Amino acid sequence: MATKCSQCPLRRHPLFKAMSDHDVKAMQRFKVGELIIEAGTPVLIEGSNSPQLFTALRGMGIRYKTTLDGARQVVNFVFPGDFIGLQAGVMGEMAHSVEASSKMTLCVFNRSELWTFFKTYPERAFDITWLAAVEEHFLGEALTSIGQRSALEALSWALLRMFIRAEQIGLVHNRSVAMPFRQQDLADAMGLSLVHTNKTLSKLRDQQLADWSDGYLTINDKDRLAAIAKTEPDLVPSRPLM
Amino acid sequence: MATKCSQCPLRRHPLFKAMSDHDVKAMQRFKVGELIIEAGTPVLIEGSNSPQLFTALRGMGIRYKTTLDGARQVVNFVFPGDFIGLQAGVMGEMAHSVEASSKMTLCVFNRSELWTFFKTYPERAFDITWLAAVEEHFLGEALTSIGQRSALEALSWALLRMFIRAEQIGLVHNRSVAMPFRQQDLADAMGLSLVHTNKTLSKLRDQQLADWSDGYLTINDKDRLAAIAKTEPDLVPSRPLM
DNA sequence: CGATGATTTGACGAGCCTCAAGGTACGTGG
DNA sequence: CCACGTACCTTGAGGCTCGTCAAATCATCG
Missing domain, CATH: 2.60.120.10 (Jelly Rolls)
Incomplete structure (x- = not known):
């Protein structure tokens, strides 16, 4: 129905x-x-x-x-x-x-x-x-992320973006959200190799900035991640729904 | 008036x-x-x-x-x-x-x-x-150019794009068009450093693929440039004019 | 329990960045 | 008319980020 x-x-x-x-x-x-x-x-x-x-x-x-x-x-x-x-x-x-x-x-x-x-x-x-x-x-x-940011910065930006978007539609529970994407998808999004993406993700994990593993993305401190990404964790403006 | x-x-x-x-x-x-x-x-x-x-x-x-x-x-x-x-x-x-x-x-x-x-x-x-x-x-x-192409390929794509667009509005005379942009603009567009952009542009010039110098962009063989750029020199579809 | 797909890790090299300096054209003022 | 400043382009040297290659680990599934 x-x-x-x-x-x-x-x-x-x-x-x-x-x-x-x-x-x-x-x-x-x-x-x-x-x-x-x-x-x-x-x-x-x-x-x-x-x-x-x-x-x-x-x-x-x-x-x-x-x-x-x-x-x-x-x-x-x-x-x-x-x-x-x-x-x-x-x-x-x-x-x-x-x-x-x-x-x-x-x-x-x-x-x-x-x-x-x-x-x-x-x-x-x-x-x-x-x-x-x-x-x-x-x-x-x-474009700005891929063109001007390092791998660590770009991935921080991407994860933060996805996390906030998920948050806005109520998909985040306990600072975590289910993410069905593969690391290859993220690599292809940021113009990075799969290997380097993997290593950079574990760096983010080691530094407790963002943990993407087992299909879940967890972010504890958005401000700290935003600082790495050289962006502001500003609320995305509201948009129409079709 | x-x-x-x-x-x-x-x-x-x-x-x-x-x-x-x-x-x-x-x-x-x-x-x-x-x-x-x-x-x-x-x-x-x-x-x-x-x-x-x-x-x-x-x-x-x-x-x-x-x-x-x-x-x-x-x-x-x-x-x-x-x-x-x-x-x-x-x-x-x-x-x-x-x-x-x-x-x-x-x-x-x-x-x-x-x-x-x-x-x-x-x-x-x-x-x-x-x-x-x-x-x-x-x-x-x-995004695809910056993310997936090498500097040589990306610049080929960018120059070809600009050239074809200029052609479509009648700005190309004798295979050349006046380009008021600086190399820094192009570098910032493709996420490259000014130095590397400069060196790559002279490589394109040496190989007779595209010559951007003295404020003019000259392209003799669009197909060859398109091959380098891994794109097709397809006509951009018509668009509205406001 | 082999096959497949995804993630992880290490080694090595290349493409591109940074730093630095020089060159050219052009305008401005003494 | 020439010295100077500015903006942009050019070229060389060296090093780091990131890509490529290779292989191991792990999970899922028929």
């Missing part, structure tokens, strides 16, 4: 911008169903033009691109509340692939109705643009 | 999606003036909430972020036709700064009218989202 938008468990988190009843009803009309997929399942493929758009409701995944010689760049990690497929929706083609890293539940929308949606609900159209801007914001930060 | 949108010299380039008369008139109503600035002038500051949005009409610039310890990441280069200030427009705050690298002419829009604009012209609202998606597409590619 599909979750009703009015009952959406995500919306109550302060991370997300408040929605009017009108907005919620608009989403309910736009939503055509739910999709449950297992870990490892591809959701969208780079270069494809999916007929459907999604919002992650439960579970996590990765967005990634592959180069001609087979290297993989993880562009971002997908958390509950993330909108998937916007590029195909407006440009007609995805610039990256999306794959589930854990079992996921996705809200499904029809791409063919996106334009009607823009005309009918300008508030929600504005919110979709907002989401695109949030993604641009994040990618700029990621 | 400000250029009328109906006379816009950019729109005729095939890079930009065709606009209906209705769209052009919408833009004319949205545009409140033109701004001419000298090289080195800041346009928008990271963290600020500008009351104005811009479209680059002439000249070039850079988008950049600075870290707490003073390092600079150039996020993108601004070319004629680029929309500036979208993040402030929807999120209320810029995630990066924008600065002119040459003398620039900017079309000016009022941020306060953006929402009205979304309601009144859903086609153009859709196009603004498209532009945001294009930027996201680019940042994903940039």
Whole structure:
């Protein structure tokens, strides 16, 4: 049985911008169903033009691109509340692939109705643009991390980012959160080798800054980690939820 | 005397999606003036909430972020036709700064009218989202370049990108284009040191792949450069012009 | 209980960074 | 008209971070 938008468990988190009843009803009309997929399942493929758009409701995944010689760049990690497929929706083609890293539940929308949606609900159209801007914001930060920070700093930044995002949607219990990603995913995200990523993670563990092991990420002192990452542990601004 | 949108010299380039008369008139109503600035002038500051949005009409610039310890990441280069200030427009705050690298002419829009604009012209609202998606597409590619490619490959990619973009708006004459950027800008864009960037650029010059000197970028064989960059010299898809 | 995938550890070398100095072009003022 | 300052580009030397190669350990699963 599909979750009703009015009952959406995500919306109550302060991370997300408040929605009017009108907005919620608009989403309910736009939503055509739910999709449950297992870990490892591809959701969208780079270069494809999916007929459907999604919002992650439960579970996590990765967005990634592959180069001609087979290297993989993880562009971002997908958390509950993330909108998937916007590029195909407006440009007609995805610039990256999306794959589930854990079992996921996705809200499904029809791409063919996106334009009607823009005309009918300008508030929600504005919110979709907002989401695109949030993604641009994040990618700029990621670029800065890979380009300007050392491996230790970059990984600190990445772990802190993921942890705070998980915190904001209530996934952190006892300073820990379940992380279904592999070290290879993190390495591909930060442009580091798997070996060096592994060694740097154990350095963070030794220094009691962040412990990622056995599928759980534990962070005790966010401020100290933020100092290493040369960033501020500022609250990520609230964003719309589609 | 400000250029009328109906006379816009950019729109005729095939890079930009065709606009209906209705769209052009919408833009004319949205545009409140033109701004001419000298090289080195800041346009928008990271963290600020500008009351104005811009479209680059002439000249070039850079988008950049600075870290707490003073390092600079150039996020993108601004070319004629680029929309500036979208993040402030929807999120209320810029995630990066924008600065002119040459003398620039900017079309000016009022941020306060953006929402009205979304309601009144859903086609153009859709196009603004498209532009945001294009930027996201680019940042994903940039991330891949910095993360997965060697200095030689990354610089090849960057030069090729800039060259093709310039070509698409008619700035290339005799296989050359005027580039107002410094080597430091390019270094900060690719996460490399100035010294190594310089040495790598002369390697590209020695191998007759790309010659960036005296303020001009010259590329004779795009395919060969693309092969080094491990990318395809594919035409960038057309995009909307605001 | 072998097969597969993920994590861990060590050794070694290369790509890139830092430091340092010199070169060139250009503007400014004495 | 030349000395000087500034901004940018260029080149060399040396060292560190990080990548590559290789192999061992561990967990999961059929």
